[in-house]
Amino acid sequence: GQQVMQIPQYQHVQEGEDFTTYCNSSTTLSNIQWYKQRPGGHPVFLIQLVKSGEVKKQKRLTFQFGEAKKNSSLHITATQTTDVGTYFCFGFYGGSQGNLIFGKGTKLSVKP
């Protein structure tokens, strides 16, 4: 079946360093969402990307959707300890039902 590969699985950074996680889909997506799950918490919606080549920013977070709508990335500039958590991408693709696939998440730890 269709799947989304998310890399890296883990990332350890020093506070102030940048961080990027990537999602690569085996199929063209209609849109993609990003979620963050803090340790002991539940996933919280960050953003949705719909258009080919779309770039959105939220303060230190930059989200991109590839031109072919098969890839996406989340980049955090100058990480802070509050960025700790697991970042998931949720992708949606067509077909008669419309289907949801998601990455396994990237777990970010930030050393102060």
Place this chain on the structure above:
Amino acid sequence: ETGVTQTPRHLVMGMTNKKSLKCEQHLGHNAMYWYKQSAKKPLELMFVYNFKEQTENNSVPSRFSPECPNSSHLFLHLHTLQPEDSALYLCASSLARAGLSYNEQFFGPGTRLTVL
């Protein structure tokens, strides 16, 4: 608070028990979801309901039985579970499916299930 509540928050059950997990959303959404989260698989979509109709069942064993009596409530009935079913069960809701896409999901805090 996300507007999605789950009860109980923690549950310990034996393999022969029957229990139910409850999810309630106060957001006026029409789509609801059950996810399983464990150390082995960070996130697994189990069931999706759209306007009370089940639209996805991702090869979930029959020992898990969902029920969606209305758009605000979702249940997961559990019976004869196995120890490997121990996990965090997350409920989520969203506005109804929009064509081939899904809207932003709001997750509940989850039920931590332990099967002995």
